[in-house]
Amino acid sequence: TQTTRPQRILKAVQKNATKGDPDSVISAIDHYCKHSEWAMNVGDEKGSILDSVVSEVNPSTVLELGTYCGYSAVRIARLLSPGSKLITVEFNPAIAAIAKQIIAYAGIQDKVTLVEGSSGDLIPKMKECFGITSFDFIFLDHWKDRYVPDTKLLEECGLLRKGTVLLADNVICPGAPEYLKYIRNNRRYESRYYPAHLEYTKVEDGLEKSIFLG
Numbered sequence: 001t002q003t004t005r006p007q008r009i010l011k012a013v014q015k016n017a018t019k020g021d022p023d024s025v026i027s028a029i030d031h032y033c034k035h036s037e038w039a040m041n042v043g044d045e046k047g048s049i050l051d052s053v054v055s056e057v058n059p060s061t062v063l064e065l066g067t068y069c070g071y072s073a074v075r076i077a078r079l080l081s082p083g084s085k086l087i088t089v090e091f092n093p094a095i096a097a098i099a100k101q102i103i104a105y106a107g108i109q110d111k112v113t114l115v116e117g118s119s120g121d122l123i124p125k126m127k128e129c130f131g132i133t134s135f136d137f138i139f140l141d142h143w144k145d146r147y148v149p150d151t152k153l154l155e156e157c158g159l160l161r162k163g164t165v166l167l168a169d170n171v172i173c174p175g176a177p178e179y180l181k182y183i184r185n186n187r188r189y190e191s192r193y194y195p196a197h198l199e200y201t202k203v204e205d206g207l208e209k210s211i212f213l214g
Ligand SMILES: O=C(NCCCOCn1ccc2cnccc21)c1cc(-c2ccc(F)cc2)cc(O)c1O
Pocket: 040, 041, 042, 065, 066, 067, 068, 089, 090, 091, 092, 117, 118, 119, 120, 141, 142, 143, 144, 146, 169, 170, 173, 174, 198, 199
């Protein structure tokens, strides 16, 4: 019976990475996706930009929309200070089940809460369910047409504070043109574009970093 791509990625991690070593998990996924089959992880080029933004912000509370196999959750969580928390949201239960195993294999499961569901349903419940007052850092990597409505929802739910950093993947490919229009013309945000390439390809892509000004 046919395996899924996330299942094949998990097998590659179990075969090639060292349990409890997040960097080896990241390398194993990147190697597999470069040499065996492409997958929509943020990847090593954009991942290095993600690393530098996370290190600069040093967030205590992080929200990730779009877990997929957990690659960026591992990238982010491995850089968090003790006591910091990442909440990552995945829509697809089968994919979430794989991500859970990859996050555990990396040994950073204590820093990560993986929640299954849609961002539109979960964002309004963040305060009551997780005791969050606001997020220090948000990584947007889910349905590209949800970037604008979910940013507005985060504002309305009081989950952004002066200085909250939003980092959006794929603003060029597949593209989030409405998001760029919304965030770049909004005086409540200060935005900067980081040019890069679509993971594991030479196709142009990039990350948009935006600071909420309150
Ligand atoms: O589509 C992409 N990501 C999104 C996945 C579903 O996310 C669904 N999803 C996950 C939580 C969540 C919460 N609420 C609603 C939906 C929610 C995505 C796609 C590509 C890509 C680029 C070129 C291609 F030719 C084909 C694909 C690259 C990326 O880096 C991506 O991130």
